[in-house]
Amino acid sequence: MSLVDRLPHDDSGRAFFIGGVCILIALLFALTPLRTTLPDGFNVFFEVGILFTIYAMLVLGLNLQYGYTGLVNFGHVVFFAVGAYSVAMLSAQDTFAGIGLGYPWPVALIVGIVVAALLGTIVGATSLRLRDDFLAIATLATAEIFHTLFVNFRHIFGGNVGILGVPQPVKDIASGTDTTLLATILLSGGITILTFAIITRLTDAPYGRVLRAIRADELVTRSVGKPTFTYKMQAFVYGAALAGLAGGLFALYNGAVAPGYFTIQVTVTVWIGMLLGGAANNRAVLGGLAVIMGLRLLSRFALDVAPVSADAFASIRLILIGVILILVIRYRPAGIWGDAKELGVDS
Amino acid sequence: MGLAQNIVFGLVTGSYIAIAAIGFTLIYGIVNMINFAYGEYLTIGAFVGVVTAGMLPLPLPIAVLIAMLAGGLASLILARVLFTPINNTGPVPMLLTSIGLGLVLRNAIRLTAGRSSRYFNTQTATFRFENLPDFSIGSVNLLGELFVTSQQLVVIGSAVIVFLTLHTLLTRTDIGIAMRAMSDDENLARIRGIDTQMIRDSVWILAGVLAGLAGVLIGIQTNVSAGTGFNHILQILAAAILGGAGSPYGAIAGSYIIGIVLALSVAFLPSGMTGISSAVAFLLLIIVLLIKPSGIAGQEVREA
Numbered sequence: 324m325s326l327v328d329r330l331p332h333d334d335s336g337r338a339f340f341i342g343g344v345c346i347l348i349a350l351l352f353a354l355t356p357l358r359t360t361l362p363d364g365f366n367v368f369f370e371v372g373i374l375f376t377i378y379a380m381l382v383l384g385l386n387l388q389y390g391y392t393g394l395v396n397f398g399h400v401v402f403f404a405v406g407a408y409s410v411a412m413l414s415a416q417d418t419f420a421g422i423g424l425g426y427p428w429p430v431a432l433i434v435g436i437v438v439a440a441l442l443g444t445i446v447g448a449t450s451l452r453l454r455d456d457f458l459a460i461a462t463l464a465t466a467e468i469f470h471t472l473f474v475n476f477r478h479i480f481g482g483n484v485g486i487l488g489v490p491q492p493v494k495d496i497a498s499g500t501d502t503t504l505l506a507t508i509l510l511s512g513g514i515t516i517l518t519f520a521i522i523t524r525l526t527d528a529p530y531g532r533v534l535r536a537i538r539a540d541e542l543v544t545r546s547v548g549k550p551t552f553t554y555k556m557q558a559f560v561y562g563a564a565l566a567g568l569a570g571g572l573f574a575l576y577n578g579a580v581a582p583g584y585f586t587i588q589v590t591v592t593v594w595i596g597m598l599l600g601g602a603a604n605n606r607a608v609l610g611g612l613a614v615i616m617g618l619r620l621l622s623r624f625a626l627d628v629a630p631v632s633a634d635a636f637a638s639i640r641l642i643l644i645g646v647i648l649i650l651v652i653r654y655r656p657a658g659i660w661g662d663a664k665e666l667g668v669d670s
Numbered sequence: 671m672g673l674a675q676n677i678v679f680g681l682v683t684g685s686y687i688a689i690a691a692i693g694f695t696l697i698y699g700i701v702n703m704i705n706f707a708y709g710e711y712l713t714i715g716a717f718v719g720v721v722t723a724g725m726l727p728l729p730l731p732i733a734v735l736i737a738m739l740a741g742g743l744a745s746l747i748l749a750r751v752l753f754t755p756i757n758n759t760g761p762v763p764m765l766l767t768s769i770g771l772g773l774v775l776r777n778a779i780r781l782t783a784g785r786s787s788r789y790f791n792t793q794t795a796t797f798r799f800e801n802l803p804d805f806s807i808g809s810v811n812l813l814g815e816l817f818v819t820s821q822q823l824v825v826i827g828s829a830v831i832v833f834l835t836l837h838t839l840l841t842r843t844d845i846g847i848a849m850r851a852m853s854d855d856e857n858l859a860r861i862r863g864i865d866t867q868m869i870r871d872s873v874w875i876l877a878g879v880l881a882g883l884a885g886v887l888i889g890i891q892t893n894v895s896a897g898t899g900f901n902h903i904l905q906i907l908a909a910a911i912l913g914g915a916g917s918p919y920g921a922i923a924g925s926y927i928i929g930i931v932l933a934l935s936v937a938f939l940p941s942g943m944t945g946i947s948s949a950v951a952f953l954l955l956i957i958v959l960l961i962k963p964s965g966i967a968g969q970e971v972r973e974a
Binding site: 395397449450453454455456457459460461464465467468471472475476591594598634635637638639641642644645646647648649652653656 | 703704752755756759760761762763765766767769770771772773774776777778780781785904907908911915946948949952953955956959960
């Protein structure tokens with residue numbers, strides 16, 4: 324039996340394997356004097372790439388909520404933000420303004436996930452009975468409330484500056500900027516792939532069938548004896564906790580958090596990635612997100628040659644994103660790689 | 671500053687929110703969608719108003735009429751192009767499309783008009799009411815002195831005219847009665863021979879006209895920028911839902927509640943915390959959704 328035959332065959336098994344390998348290589352780069360040098364101008368690929376791996380956790384969680392269960396969460400950024408702020412406030416050493424307690428970062432990361440899950444429980448328990456579009460509004464309003472709090476309570480959240488001085492574990496142990504970037508992208512990429520593996524295992528299991536049944540027809544699902552509200556709550560809280568993890572990792576990578584990182588733009592990006600790829604398909608939503616983030620990468624290069632100001636360029640990019648959202652819903656409601664039958668849409 | 675002064679501010683805010691919220695709630699009641707891009711219709715009206723009044727320059731009342739016309743036209747065209755074709759796909763695709771449209775419109779306006787704010791060039795007279803009977807509850811001064819500007823009177827007066835016109839429209843005209851019928855039960859309305867597409871188009875126009883007016887009024891009160899509408903959309907939403915989504919009379923009540931709560935929260939929050947007054951409106955929105963999701967006078971929004 325060759326090595327290839329012994330590798331796992333199913334999606335999630337393979338992902339477990341690849342994710343583990345990624346994390347091991349990342350640790351190798353971070354912990355040993357092993358160094359790497361990236362070609363000039365490659366940093367931007369890595370920066371966008373790291374952001375992609377973090378947003379990928381958001382889109383996987385959102386897909387569990389919307390794609391599989393049909394929960395219209397339009398405030399996903401709030402769980403991302405709450406995770407990031409919790410980690411930042413607990414672990415920051417010398418913050419410019421706001422709270423920094425200076426606890427070890429692993430403790431902070433765990434608390435960040437728990438706080439995000441807790442907020443998910445509260446929002447879920449109160450809002451999940453609302454009709455789809457009203458759930459969207461309730462979650463969106465929640466996100467806006469928290470955004471306002473972050474901006475206004477300077478003594479706690481640091482206002483518009485946010486919280487600085489968050490420890491950057493990978494940067495601290497890796498040697499050199501390039502090595503840090505490589506180790507970071509491998510590490511967060513590995514975690515994302517493990518997330519994909521876990522979520523795929525969950526959605527391929529009978530559990531996922533119940534979630535899909537709830538999306539298709541909640542009443543029927545309940546009438547065959549499934550406690551649909553419990554399932555909806557679980558899907559919602561899992562997504563929120565995952566977003567909290569993503570936020571925590573973002574804080575630890577970035578070394579700072581500020582309200583500007585957690586605007587409705589994040590929610591919109593993740594939603595478009597999900598819809599563009601094809602909701603209810605974990606691979607497809609990652610592909611959709613890659614397209615949208617690739618656009619961001621392209622636009623960074625386009626900005627250098629475009630004859631307009633950075634301000635105007637930002638507007639043009641957002642117009643483009645809005646147009647894509649409208650076109651996808653109109654002409655490919657199941658997404659590029661989605662299954663129209665599965666989602667119950669005509670395309 | 672007395673309590674009464676804050677109530678005046680609240681009435682002004684409530685008035686322009688109400689004008690917009692009526693349009694928003696009519697779209698909800700008859701097309702069955704939450705139009706998140708509705709705030710941008712306000713911005714369109716405000717910019718058309720400020721351009722016609724400031725650059726051409728035309729007298730303000732004529733500029734207001736042109737802004738209302740522009741709002742109605744934009745609303746109808748956008749609905750025909752974007753929303754009518756996906757009418758049967760349910761509320762979520764419609765909502766998402768409107769979020770995309772909002773992004774497009776907001777940034778297109780920002781691209782053409784820049785980031786700076788524009789102002790309506792209006793003369794203001796301030797009416798001063800002195801020596802009002804001065805009595806207090808606790809440390810809160812109730813009356814004392816009261817200042818009202820002519821602009822504030824214009825806003826409140828416009829709202830009253832809109833309410834009376836709307837009431838007449840909904841109770842006395844065929845088209846208004848058809849709107850109410852459709853809001854109650856669309857199938858029944860169609861069976862009774864109501865041209866539902868025509869009514870939908872009328873609602874889009876009416877909502878756009880109201881948004882145009884509200885946009886100009888906000889512009890007269892403060893200023894006009896690309897973010898004008900977006901900054902108000904959640905308040906409009908909160909007002910419409912508080913009043914009961916789909917109910918125009920509820921929207922009016924909800925708007926004044928939101929307006930007065932906002933004004934009072936600015937007055938009673940410690941200075942430096944006034945920024946969170948916008949969060950107060952959203953908080954109110956969530957509380958209403960939780961306690962009485964059907965609002966003061968609205969349709970059921972909970973599932974089962």
